Amino acid sequence: GESVGLHLPTLSVQEGDNSIINCAYSNSASDYFIWYKQESGKGPQFIIDIRSNMDKRQGQRVTVLLNKTVKHLSLQIAATQPGDSAVYFCAENHNNYGQNFVFGPGTRLSVLP
Amino acid sequence: SQTIHQWPATLVQPVGSPLSLECTVEGTSNPNLYWYRQAAGRGLQLLFYSIGIDQISSEVPQNLSASRPQDRQFILSSKKLLLSDSGFYLCAWSVQPGGGTEAFFGQGTRLTVV
Numbered sequence: 001g002e003s004v005g006l007h008l009p010t011l012s013v014q015e016g017d018n019s020i021i022n023c024a025y026s027n028s029a030s031d032y033f034i035w036y037k038q039e040s041g042k043g044p045q046f047i048i049d050i051r052s053n054m055d056k057r058q059g060q061r062v063t064v065l066l067n068k069t070v071k072h073l074s075l076q077i078a079a080t081q082p083g084d085s086a087v088y089f090c091a092e093n094h095n096n097y098g099q100n101f102v103f104g105p106g107t108r109l110s111v112l113p
Numbered sequence: 114s115q116t117i118h119q120w121p122a123t124l125v126q127p128v129g130s131p132l133s134l135e136c137t138v139e140g141t142s143n144p145n146l147y148w149y150r151q152a153a154g155r156g157l158q159l160l161f162y163s164i165g166i167d168q169i170s171s172e173v174p175q176n177l178s179a180s181r182p183q184d185r186q187f188i189l190s191s192k193k194l195l196l197s198d199s200g201f202y203l204c205a206w207s208v209q210p211g212g213g214t215e216a217f218f219g220q221g222t223r224l225t226v227v
Contacts, residue, residue, distance in 0.1 A: 008154050034215050043119075043203050043218030044157075089157065091216070100147075100172075101207075101216055103157040 008087060010108045019077040023090035023104045028071060030092035034101070035064060035075045038087045047075070047088075077109075085111045115140035119204045119219030126226055132177075132191040134222050136204030139185065144206040146187040147216065148179055151201040163187060164209065199226045 013019045025033065031052040036044035050057045050064045050073075057064050063076040073090050090104040119136045126132060138144050148160040159172045161179035169179050176195050180188045187204060204219040 008156075032214075036218075041221070041223070043205075043221045046215045046217070049215055100159060100162055105156040 008106045008108045010110060012110045012112055013080045014112050015082060016079055019075075019080045019084065019109060021075045021077075021088050021107045021109065023073040023075075023107075025071050025073060025090065025092040025104070026102065027092060027094055028068070030094040030102075032093040033064070033066060033073050034091045034093070035062075035073075036089045036091065037084075038089065038106070040086075044089060080109075080111050082111050082113070085109055115206075115217065117204060117206055117217055117219045119222060121222060122220065123223045124225070126194050126224065128196055128226055129193045132189070132194050132198070132224070134189040134202055134204075134224075136187045136189075136219055137185055138187075138206045141185070141206070141208070143184060143209055145209055145216075146181060147205040147207075148187065148189050149203040149205065151203060151221075153201075157203065161189070194226045196226050199224055 011021060034049045035047040037047050038044040048057060048059045048062050048064050050066050052068060055066050061078045065074045075088060077084055087106045087108050089106045091101040093101050116139045146163045149157045150160055151157050160177060161169055161171055163169050163181045166181050166184055169181060176198060177189060177191050189202060202222045202224055205216040207216040208214045
């Protein structure tokens with residue numbers, strides 16, 4: 001289910017280093033996964049997605065890894081920049097949810113100068 | 114291209130007053146529509162979703178209601194606000210049929226009930 005009652009975990013990373021944000025999902029039948037970035041006071045923005053028939057997908061400076069065996073999803077950000085500071089959410093989607101998405105609790109990424 | 118508009122951006126309302134938040138989508142037809150609430154420093158809680166006009170599903174019992182009078186319009190309402198209704202409200206849409214496409218979010222409404 002949705003982990004909406006948890007306080008956000010925080011990841012602090014030095015500027016220029018790589019960041020890895022992790023997410024555990026709940027439904028082994030979920031077949032579509034999304035990472036969102038949410039800056040303060042704004043709505044979540046789509047970063048990258050992956051379908052369950054893949055285990056890795058790369059975008060610009062971002063890579064998503066999917067491990068279906070342990071129901072784990074990760075987002076890797078290369079050469080982290082100050083503009084990457086935000087809250088990052090994973091979301092899973094499956095027809096069992098009807099038209100819905102189930103969001104993870106989110107991780108706050110802080111980039112240190 | 115598709116766009117989603119949500120307003121107002123911020124709202125301060127007294128306890129017991131009514132609420133109406135509006136969301137409209139442009140550039141697509143028959144979208145799935147969603148209302149989420151986000152408490153400060155927390156995750157996203159799905160409140161309502163809709164797959165068509167006048168077709169609303171509620172995910173959690175609460176003091177709020179939703180309506181979809183037109184295909185691309187989604188309204189979140191309350192007759193009497195509670196302090197606990199304060200939060201950041203997000204409208205979102207996705208393409209039908211459901212599954213396998215991302216949801217696109219509006220910029221949110223920060224509601225403070227005083």
